[in-house]
Amino acid sequence: MSELRHRITILRPVADTDEEGNILSSPVVEVEKAWALVLPFAAKISDGYAEKVQEVDYRVVIRYRTDVQVTDRVRWGNKTLTPIAPPYPLGGKKRWLVIECRELVEDG
Template sequence: MRAGLLRHRITLQAPMHQPGEWGGADATEWQDVATVWAAVEPIAGREFFAAAQAQSEVTHRVRIRSRSDVRADMRVSFGGRVLTIDAVLSLDGGEMHLMCKEMN
């Protein structure tokens, strides 16, 4: 992967489940895992419609260098936006694609 493509600074965050007050449901807080360079690309046109046919709501592809600690229950914080990770795809050449959905 060419370094010039990785022009966005993102933060990978993992969920930290904490017991709810008075024994209620768990509250989820997010902990920063790593801040890395990435290429954040909106899914457009044909790609979006192909993803929609697979019952997916993927809106962005985030390309990063391969890491062993990235999981599908994590999220990406990017420029005041939050993207939840739907799928983690490891590719040849030390590259990883995170298929994400933007939270409103």
């Protein structure tokens, strides 16, 4: 894992509610910047009758930390990745943390 060569930013949505308890659209705040290894591992192109969906899945590996939540987002360059599973330690040891993410590629 000496190849942590990608710079990522961990973003966290801030949930606000109005006086009736409805969740309002939430801005994101920058939690931390970290060095990471970003590996694309799957791509899915689904062409249904109603819409075409293109997804790319990534495995993001960073140094182990306990403050990454499943609701956080990962910004890598100009891409915003959404976690699809809770973060887990690589190999069961608390040295590296793996965040499996998905990027939805929009058709321009």
